[in-house]
Amino acid sequence: MIVIDDVIVSDAVVDEQFVCDLNHCKGGCCVDGDAGAPLTDEELDLINHFVDLVKPYLTDEGRAVIEAQGHYVYDREFGWVTPTIAHKMCAYGYVDAQGIVKCGIEKAYNDGLISWRKPLSCHLFPIRTKASHDGKHEYVNYEPRQDLCKAACSLGKKLKVPVYVFLKDALTRKYGAAFYEVLDKIAKEYKR
Structure with a gap:
């Protein structure tokens, strides 16, 4: 250590x-897991601040989940996490033309609309x-x-x-x- x-x-x-190989895993880390992406307290404020700029990048299902459950949800094991669609894909995800699950938050960041790249737990994976x-x-x-x-x-x-x-x-x-x-x-x- x-x-x-x-x-x-x-x-x-x-x-x-x-080295991530998205052509093989198809962004499966945004789908597979026990809960959504863990969030820091600071990230809760960032989601609240940027959510309206991110929503256009999300799926209809993702937007519906966020409207119904909130911008984030509490998980007993992981604390505050992103909501998921039917306990699978992160509500902030979308599927691109190659069938790869990508992050709507990161897409908004890459397009210069927001200053937050994505949840740190996702960036570190x-x-x-x-x-x-x-x-x-x-x-x-x-x-x-x-x-x-x-x-x-x-x-x-x-x-x-x-x-x-x-x-x-x-x-x-x-x-x-x-x-x-x-x-x-x-x-x-x-x-x-």
């Missing part, structure tokens, strides 16, 4: 390789973070879905891209550039 300040990073984050029981540390673990992410694991190995490198933007967004620089330095020394 790698410890940087109060963050404990699993060795797998630097040892394993991963397949990394999951969790606070320690005493709240003093945060664990950073690599948790790809065994079947769903098989192609991404293979592509990562083929291209030799470590998980932490693939997720540089997301890790920097969460912990800052200085954290990422330290992680990168440790990972490179660790590989020697």
Whole structure:
């Protein structure tokens, strides 16, 4: 494990390789799971602020779920999460012309309509973070879905891209550039 300040990073984050392969998984991480995407308290405010700009990118079913359930829902295990369509696809998702599930929030961001890219939990996937029981540390673990992410694991190995490198933007967004620089330095020394 790698410890940087109060963050404990699993060795797998630097040892394993991963590159999303949307042509194979079809964005299945936006569909498969026990609940919608976990949200931070700050993200609850962001959804409330940007939801009307995001709605045009969503499916009719997604908009209907958001209208019926709210912009987010509470899950006993994960806390505040995005609502889902029939306990499957995230209500903020849509399916593109290639049959790939994509994020309506991210589409609005890419089109320059909003300043928030997407939920951090989505941006970090397949990394999951969790606070320690005493709240003093945060664990950073690599948790790809065994079947769903098989192609991404293979592509990562083929291209030799470590998980932490693939997720540089997301890790920097969460912990800052200085954290990422330290992680990168440790990972490179660790590989020697």
